[in-house]
Amino acid sequence: xxxxxxxxxxxxxxxxxxxxxGVDLIVAAGDFVSVVGPSGCxxxxxxxxxxxxxDVTAGRIQVEATSTSYVFQEPTxxxxxxxxxxxxxxxxxxxxxxxxxxxxxxxAFDLVGLTGFEKQFPRQLSGGMRMRxxxxxxLVAEPELALFDEPFGALDEITxxxxxxxxxxxxxxxxxxxLFITHSIPEAVYLSNRVLVMSGRPGRIVADFNVPWAYPxxxxxxxxxxxxxxxxxxxxxxGDHS
Amino acid sequence: MNKRPWYLRMLLSAGPxxxxxxxxxxxxxxxxxxxxxxxRRFMLPPxxxxxxxxxxxxxxxxxxxxxxxxxxxxAVVGLVIAVVLGVTQAVVMVQTTWLERALYPYAVILQxxxxxxxxxxxxxxxxxxxxxxxxxxxxxxxxxxxxxTLFGLQSPTAAAHDLFTLNKATRWQRLVxxxxxxxxxxxxxxxxxxxxxxxxxxxxGDTFFRQGLVGIGGLLDxxxxxxxxxxxxxxxxxxxxxxxxxxxxFATLDRIIVGRWYGVVRR
Numbered sequence: 001x002x003x004x005x006x007x008x009x010x011x012x013x014x015x016x017x018x019x020x021x022g023v024d025l026i027v028a029a030g031d032f033v034s035v036v037g038p039s040g041c042x043x044x045x046x047x048x049x050x051x052x053x054x055d056v057t058a059g060r061i062q063v064e065a066t067s068t069s070y071v072f073q074e075p076t077x078x079x080x081x082x083x084x085x086x087x088x089x090x091x092x093x094x095x096x097x098x099x100x101x102x103x104x105x106x107x108a109f110d111l112v113g114l115t116g117f118e119k120q121f122p123r124q125l126s127g128g129m130r131m132r133x134x135x136x137x138x139l140v141a142e143p144e145l146a147l148f149d150e151p152f153g154a155l156d157e158i159t160x161x162x163x164x165x166x167x168x169x170x171x172x173x174x175x176x177x178x179l180f181i182t183h184s185i186p187e188a189v190y191l192s193n194r195v196l197v198m199s200g201r202p203g204r205i206v207a208d209f210n211v212p213w214a215y216p217x218x219x220x221x222x223x224x225x226x227x228x229x230x231x232x233x234x235x236x237x238x239g240d241h242s
Numbered sequence: 243m244n245k246r247p248w249y250l251r252m253l254l255s256a257g258p259x260x261x262x263x264x265x266x267x268x269x270x271x272x273x274x275x276x277x278x279x280x281x282r283r284f285m286l287p288p289x290x291x292x293x294x295x296x297x298x299x300x301x302x303x304x305x306x307x308x309x310x311x312x313x314x315x316x317a318v319v320g321l322v323i324a325v326v327l328g329v330t331q332a333v334v335m336v337q338t339t340w341l342e343r344a345l346y347p348y349a350v351i352l353q354x355x356x357x358x359x360x361x362x363x364x365x366x367x368x369x370x371x372x373x374x375x376x377x378x379x380x381x382x383x384x385x386x387x388x389x390x391t392l393f394g395l396q397s398p399t400a401a402a403h404d405l406f407t408l409n410k411a412t413r414w415q416r417l418v419x420x421x422x423x424x425x426x427x428x429x430x431x432x433x434x435x436x437x438x439x440x441x442x443x444x445x446x447g448d449t450f451f452r453q454g455l456v457g458i459g460g461l462l463d464x465x466x467x468x469x470x471x472x473x474x475x476x477x478x479x480x481x482x483x484x485x486x487x488x489x490x491x492f493a494t495l496d497r498i499i500v501g502r503w504y505g506v507v508r509r
Contacts, residue, residue, distance in 0.1 A: 053404055070408050076401040080423045080503050092419070093409040121504055141409075 001029040002064050003145040003177040004050055009059035011045055018202040019045040023059070025196070025205065027145065032171060032178040034188035035205075036238065037198030043181045044073075046203070047149050050179060065145035065177065069138035073150050075130035077122040083133045084109055084118040090140045101140075108139040111170065128159035135167070139174065146171070148180040152187065164190055165219055172215050185231045185238070190222060197237045207237035287472050296476040306461060306477050310484060313457040316372065317444035317488065320379025324436055327380070328387025329429065335388075336395040336421060337413075346392075353385035361450045371454040375447030382443035383436040390432025394425025426503055430496040437492040441485040458484070 006025040012018050019042035027033050037043050048054040049061060051070050077086045087109050091101025109118065112132045122130055131151060138146060152160045164187060171178055182188050188195045189211055197207035211230065213221065221227050246254075267289055274288040296302045331349065335342040357378055368374040398420050406416050448459025456464070458481050465474040 051408060053407060070404075072401045072404070074399070074401055076399065076405055078402070078420070078423065080426070089419070090409055093406065093411045093415055123504060 003027050003029055003031075004065065004179065005060075005062045006046075006050070007060045007062075009046075009049060009061060010057050011042070011049060011054070012057045020049075021202045021204055023203070023205055027177050027179050029144070029177050030175070031194060032180065032192045033194045033196060034180040034182055034192040035196045035198055036182055036185055036188045036234065037203065038200045038238070039183060041198045041200050042203030043183075043198055044149050046198075047147050047179065047181050051147055063145065065143070067141050067143050068145045068147060069141045069143035069176075071134055071138045071146070071148045071151045073153060075122070075127075075134040077130055077133055077137075079122050081121075082118060083114060083120050083122065083125065083129075086122070086133055087137045087140060090137055094141075104140050104142075105136075108136040109133075111139065111173075112136045112166070126159075127155050128163060131155065131163060132166075135170070139170070142174075143176045146176045146178045148178065148182075150181050150183065153183070160184075160187070161219065161222075167191065168216060185234050186222060186227075189227065189231050189234060190217065195234055197234060206240075207234070209234055209237075284469060284471050287475070292472045292475045296472040297479075302473055303476070305456075306458070306473070306480055309456050309458045309461045309477075310480055312455050313441075313444045313448060313459065313481075314484065316375045316379055316447060316457060317440045317484075320376045320443055320447075321383060321437060321440040323376065324380045324383040324387050324440065325433065328384050328432070328436070329391050331388050332391035332395055332425075333417065333422075335392055342392075349385060349388045352381060355381075357381065357446060357450075365451065369453065370451045374451040375444065375457065378447035378450065379440050379443030382446065383439040386432045386435040386439065387429075390428045390435070391425055394428025395421045397428065398424045423503075427500045430492075430500050434489065434492045434496055438485060438489045441481075441488050445481060 004025070004027040006023055009020060009023040009025075010018075011020040023046065025033075025046075035043050035046060045054065047070075049056055050063070051068065052063070077083075078089065081089065084105060087105040088101055091104060096104070109115070112135050114129070114132050114136060117125065117129065120129075122133070125133070134151070152163050155163060168191060178192075180188070180191060185195075189209075193211050195209040195211060196205050197209070198204065199206045209230065270286065271288055274283060274286050278285060331345060335345050360378075360381070364374045364377055368377055402420060402424075403416070406420055411419070444457065445459035445462075448457035449463055452460055458477060461477050462474065462481070465471070465477060
């Protein structure tokens with residue numbers, strides 16, 4: 001089963017900037033696909049198109065997943081709401097009955113390891129905790145396809161590695177397909193079963209790597225020679241085209 | 243620092259202010275007695291004379307308190323109207339860019355029109371009493387409410403708007419769950435400025451529109467005309483206290499509410 005199909009997708013902005021040309025992409029159920037590329041190559045544009053936040057100039061996008069979620073670069077929390085109330089927002093906007101939306105928010109909140117932080121306001125939380133709230137908020141929609149726009153880019157290295165392990169556990173548990181944008185090659189390889197490499201502007205997909213290891217992957221995998229060989233290959237593909 | 247007893251800490255923090263006051267009173271006495279001759283002392287009567295013949299004399303003080311009460315009413319009514327109008331106009335403007343382009347320039351113009359030029363017109367439209375005073379008050383204090391609220395409504399990030407778009411939020415949900423809550427600190431900031439301006443508006447309105455009961459601004463004019471300088475000083479003092487009190491109320495409100503709003507007390 002497929003969750004997302006992109007065929008020959010191009011995007012040109014009104015300013016004349018060509019962000020993407022001829023992108024073909026399929027995210028099947030059970031897939032976790034990462035897209036790496038130099039900054040400004042249109043990775044985020046790709047994700048915005050998939051989410052329906054922007055329209056394609058040419059080509060076709062078909063979202064076959066019944067529900068999608070989106071995690072932003074920044075946690076994008078409402079500062080005046082407590083952590084738990086931020087997670088409840090999604091249900092509120094979608095008109096889910098109060099009891100049900102509270103229960104679902106509660107469940108997602110506990111799932112990302114935030115139990116005990118319900119009443120904290122965003123500015124009282126650390127960067128990693130804020131991102132957990134953001135991920136919990138995206139899980140409330142019970143996504144079949146989860147879109148991530150460099151969610152860990154602003155985190156420190158230690159928190160970042162921990163969040164990667166956490167995310168891997170979540171998508172194993174909730175069985176959603178993922179499309180993950182990042183500029184970190186090890187992050188892409190560690191998380192995904194497929195890594196796509198994009199060229200610099202205009203963005204095209206220039207390489208497609210399969211990542212063989214089964215989930216769950218231990219954090220130590222990052223230091224195995226096969227792992228570094230693969231990150232090296234991705235890096236080389238990136239270097240050839242940027 | 244915290245080991246010092248509270249009265250000492252209070253003295254240390256209030257010390258400079260008290261010192262400045264004492265210096266000012268000293269200067270006042272010096273000018274009254276050393277610079278002005280007997281026949282010109284009415285220009286700056288010494289403090290104790292102001293207090294004795296004006297502040298402590300109910301015959302003099304009572305009319306001032308009555309006038310002040312009226313001005314307070316003008317300021318409060320004017321401020322409430324300014325807040326309602328200002329927030330409403332900002333909410334309307336934030337709906338579409340063309341509404342903002344259509345309305346904002348006039349908000350700016352309203353702020354820059356000299357009140358003096360509008361006085362005859364306001365008199366014809368609203369009479370020369372309470373209503374016109376309130377209108378002056380509204381005109382003077384409206385703009386900060388509009389501009390601050392608009393700024394606050396526009397403060398959510400593009401990503402926050404995307405979040406609402408992705409969850410299929412209605413225009414109304416976007417307004418009440420995103421834009422208005424985000425604007426709360428800016429609205430209170432505007433309220434602080436407008437509160438101070440509404441006091442000025444009430445006093446200015448008083449001096450232009452003199453029909454009916456006299457306000458504190460009207461009294462200032464009367465005392466000047468009669469050369470009752472002791473009363474003039476007391477009235478100025480009362481008007482200032484009124485302004486400071488009004489400002490303090492809203493500054494405190496701002497701190498408490500906005501602090502709560504974000505879960506921590508700012509500053």
